[in-house]
Amino acid sequence: MAKISINLATGSLQKEEIIVGIDLGTTNSLVAFIDPDKQPKVINDAGKGVLVPSVVHFGSAGDITVGNEAKNYLLTDPQNTIFSVKRLLGRSYHDIENYQEFFSYKVIDDNTESLVKIKVGDKFYTPIELSGMILKELKDRAEHALKTPVNRAVITVPAYFNDSQRQATRDAGKLAGLDVLRIVNEPTAASLAYGMGLDPEETKTIAVYDLGGGTFDVSILQIQNGIFEVLATNGDTFLGGDDFDRAILDYWIENNKLDRATLQQNRELAQELRLKAEEAKKSFSHQSIFNEKAGDIWCTIDKQTFEQLILPKVEQTIESCRKALADAKLDVGQIDEVVMVGGSTRTALIKKMVSEFFGRKVHDEVNPDEVVALGAAIQADVLAGNRSDILLLDVTPLSLGIETMGGLMDVIIPRNSKIPTKAGRQYTTSKDGQVNMKIAVYQGERDLIKENRKLAEFDLKGIPAMPAGFPKVDINFILNADGILKIQAIELRSGVKQEVEVKPAYGITDDLVEQMLMDSITHAKEDVAQRMLIEARTEGEQTVYTVEGFIKKHSTHLSENEIADTQEYVTKLKEALTQGDKDSVHKAIDELNEFTRPFAERLMDEAISTAMKGKSVE
Template sequence: MAKISINLATGSLQKEEIIVGIDLGTTNSLVAFINPEQNPQVINDTGKGLLVPSIVHFNGLGDAVVGNDAKSFLISDPSNTIFSVKRLLGRSYKDVADYKDTFSYKIIDDDTESLVKIQAGDKFYTPIELSGLILKELKDRAEHALKTPVNRAVITVPAYFNDSQRQATRDAGRLAGLDVLRIVNEPTAASLAYGIGLDPTQTKTIAVYDLGGGTFDVSILAIQNGIFEVLATNGNTFLGGDDFDRAIVHYWIEQNKINPEVLAADAGLMQTLRLKAEAAKVALSTQNIYNEKLETSNPALGEVWCSITRIKFEELIASKVQETIDACQNALTDAKLSISDIDEVVMVGGSTRTPYVKQQVATFFGLTPHDQINPDEVVALGAAIQADILAGNRSDILLLDVTPLSLGIETMGGLMDVIIPRNSKVPTKAGRQYTTSLDGQVNMKISVFQGERDLVSENRKLAEFDLKGIPSMPAGFPKVDINFMLNADGILTVQAIELRSGVKQEIDITPSYGLSDETVEQMLIDSITHAKSDVEQRMLIEARSEGEQLVYTAERFIEKNGFVLTDVEKTETLQYIAALKDALATAEKDNILKKADELNEFTRPFAERLMDIAVSQAMKGKSID
């Protein structure tokens, strides 16, 4: 039941503030709301259509236009017309180095922030600022159409967006004047739009296949009792319909024998070819051949024939489509499911209109995919439903997402101690207790990592901070709780507290730049490929750490309590310590463990002897009744 607000002073009904759902897409963006009939609806500002091209153009004065008004400048002023900015959100220059030449505008490295910036005219803009302009256009469109202020929103992102990219999206919303209530995974929003599982008696497992203009995600969702639980996600934020367009462009370049130097000097021609390729892709969804002649103003080129058959198009995109199918299999593996466990498949994203994509997905899953809802609108519609949930108007749905990579801290020897495992449900909280390794240690450095390898050197460092002011105590006495809290937006908060003193330190982690999904996938592959060697390395490091701690403890014992040993015992103890030190200098785990056991066995009676002395002194002069 929807909430009703009443002005207590006048007794009149107050109009509810509308919370919109926004699909901030790579190619197009949309904004939706729940209409008076309680149905999700994409906002259509009169004369502007449903889709807002995710394009920003800057004129010579630095003034910006967004959407369709900007799209026309892709050919006439390509260097000042920014498209596919979503690909750059939360990215470093290194991340996009292999792709920057596909953009007609200039991307530069901002050394001060480790993030990319885009040059337009004599000014420089961050991807967050540019995304903010697109979101502002959507906000203005919604306010114009609905005749009411719009200040709060739910924004969707690809399921594989990491912490930095999610935070960048939230920051862009703030720049647009929006209070971003929730960052929601696009596949999760799409499942809501289809309403699969809204019947609380239904139990289903579905696959959401989302292939947009620049990103791809597949999510495996379990739906039970109205709860949408993401079992696993996989994808690639650098794979989508844009890649199909590029494949066609490169094919035409080869067919027309166009000199790369001519293209490099004519950015407008490259954009013209890209737009023609997009038109060809759309046409080949309903016809078998696309054939057009392009008249160029470049005397070195003259006419360019833009011709391609559907068969050739499918041949060009086959490897990219297969990458998406491989990701589907990886997601199933992560979810510990087989293809037969999937009850339904949902298609999302404009690129799923390509017949070859539908065929391959249907063949892989052995099911006819759902594609009844306009694939361009489905995510925005789902975001509007999520906004309605957050407004308190729906209580029959609960969304649970997962984190794509494990999160943990560095422990002694450079080992990764996982606190939140990969594919844990979000939001989540987990923690562990640690202690000091040295006597009198008053500070503890906490380094947070993301990844699947046993060694932190092979994982990605997210942040580092110091817990200061730990009371000076013998090693092992302080008790430090380290808690990880991952919220629904995928933003991580790490808290460390020393329990005896109450000393506490906390940090919200927003990494300096993003992690590409090619890297995510490679990290997962590496964790499997190197599993055996990683385990062996971990066992060696653990043996060394234990051995080093034992040497430290034994030497401290002799230093402080040598009076309980005879000269012979002291000499032999030092010999055992030396033998363990020699073993520690090697990479032979078994030898380290053997020498550690020998030292332990030899010195055990000394600890018992010291305890007896302590008890005897404590009882001196006392009688037992």
């Protein structure tokens, strides 16, 4: 007997499972779908509003809240309330150290090159886990509003996101129980929402100016025969409306002669001032002066002062527009349309300056907060096979990647990437003096390579013997239109190079592809949990290796107590590696790093002063 699904929200027959479009934003996130009238529509679940604040709160009883309710805790419990997590996706501490004071929660600095972790109580979270919680909230809201399961999605990212940031977004989707069909550039989604590219006869060159809460990018797109091509992109993944808030905040700190150190300790007041700054910024769309109190502090600013404060940042975005045009080898007169995206583009000064730069009226008719999600829903509809008016190039059916430490699959070309395509990542050695690197290539959607299909394996030989972490090995995947994959590995310091070709895998049936995809959804949560434990253990093993090597090398410069105590911390970490969960491993790493940092810095200072003796500095 055939099963027929009925969508209770619309009363219509549900022929296909709904694929949603998700805009995972720095400040707010939202989800959209195509309604029975074939129109893209944002979801407003149970009157909570369309925008879901990208905020996660951890309660003392272990309860986790996301969105509107979590935002209320920004003032009352700031150290356990995480915001602007998109700024941390795929980033190392080194990338964000100058912005540490902006975050009211603890961002862990264990090693400036490794990806950041966030500490809440005794637990450690990665930006991927936190983004996964936001995506899970969006999935739950969509399912509640549409009265139907939602397992598949298109998620948008800034065009400026690099490979590790895109992969982190994909992992977050998987953790939320979503099969991420495609990661789409936000400018492409915004153009689709304006109906650009829907007419196969249309040829247009578009500039998309996207200024959100935490990221800015400008993209020059060419649309021809329904195909979107990004000609150039420029911007800054660390510039956005948050910076406008910060400019107002700095102005109030200066005007009220507030002590920054005291403010750093008084997190509640700091957050209250930050929220007042956001309020002031928004108020200038309908008034010219803002004058309110936060505690005993008068927060006063007028529109003219605000525009003077943000002018350098806005000029920075205009400079990015100039660079993007130069990279696309176009002049301003060749741009047919200018599309505004992101809540921060509501600022009058921005509209004025962008319009003046491009010499034309900008498109701001569609709500700038919703435009990307609406476009993502249209893209999802295309992937569902419901539209033939947009051409999708051939895509890879399954992800391609390589094996990394701990038997993990590191995706280099995600599934549903259009072909031909090229992508790469940089790797390094894990042991001192390592001269060979095994490169094993896999196809599949699971986090562990043993669950995926092996395509090829080869050795990059003759890497010059160097300390662990020093060699820089670029691994590039080049997939041509016939599905033939060429893998290149090159050690950049020495030029040692190796290439291998993998022929199309004709032995893989549609049923097997479908089975592999279904397995990836079914096992998503346990896969990601296992991946995170393996990554924590790998990091722990590397830390033990580094610290033991350091002690051996510098034992004459350390006291017996320092050596004995360090070994105690190392033993604790080794125990966590064999018995512990992810959090206990991270905790042991953190404690070892905290303990060894002071004398590592002391030895560094001694080495510098010895090297400088008898040398004059001019």
